[in-house]
Amino acid sequence: MIKYVLKQNKNKKSLAYLKWYAFPLVEETMDLAELAKHMEEHNTGFTEAMCLGMMTAMVKCIKEQLLAGKNVKIDNLAIFSVGIRNKEGAKTEAEFTAVNNIAGVKLRARATGTLSNANLNTSASVRRASNVVVFGSGSDAGNGAGSINPGGNTTTGGNSQTGDSSTTGGEDNGVGDGNLG
Numbered sequence: 001m002i003k004y005v006l007k008q009n010k011n012k013k014s015l016a017y018l019k020w021y022a023f024p025l026v027e028e029t030m031d032l033a034e035l036a037k038h039m040e041e042h043n044t045g046f047t048e049a050m051c052l053g054m055m056t057a058m059v060k061c062i063k064e065q066l067l068a069g070k071n072v073k074i075d076n077l078a079i080f081s082v083g084i085r086n087k088e089g090a091k092t093e094a095e096f097t098a099v100n101n102i103a104g105v106k107l108r109a110r111a112t113g114t115l116s117n118a119n120l121n122t123s124a125s126v127r128r129a130s131n132v133v134v135f136g137s138g139s140d141a142g143n144g145a146g147s148i149n150p151g152g153n154t155t156t157g158g159n160s161q162t163g164d165s166s167t168t169g170g171e172d173n174g175v176g177d178g179n180l181g
Helices: 032-041 048-067 117-123
Strands: 002-009 020-024 072-074 078-086 102-111 126-128 145-148
Touching: 032 048, 048 072, 048 078
Parallel strands: 002 126, 002 145
Antiparallel strands: 002 020, 072 078, 078 102
16 A cells, blocks of 8 residues: 655746645555565565665666666666756757766666555555645645755655655656656
8 A cells, every 4th residue: 555645836936836746655665674574574585684685786787887887677676877967958969068067877777577556556545644744834734745846856754765766767747857866
């Protein structure tokens, strides 16, 4: 069950100003050690330590391959790739320099296979979160409401964060940039 909170767009420059949007409520972020323990509990035939060791090596190798200019596809999960964050464009090709025109790189992930958006839409169910405390939003506390700031980042209480995320894709309601970085 995916829980969501409602947030109102408070960006006066947005076409979506004062409209309400659903954002997923993330109740916990699991690290590799917790995921390894979870995998062991699913009778994978591997110990928690073995799962953790394999996943740690996988992460290291994915990073190595991405930095070598390759995409990495993990079937039924995502295709990981590197994107470039550009600054202002150059007027001509000859005037382009990495220092002046590239702001940095970013990690991109596109859902693939059984984790594709189409499959998630048929498998997922959503429910509005109740009794959510939203910090810094006095009149909205307890009802799962919050506001969206001009940058598109929003936060709710606890470990949850909505808005810009570590993956790309999904719905773009004009309230966040959907980019990593």
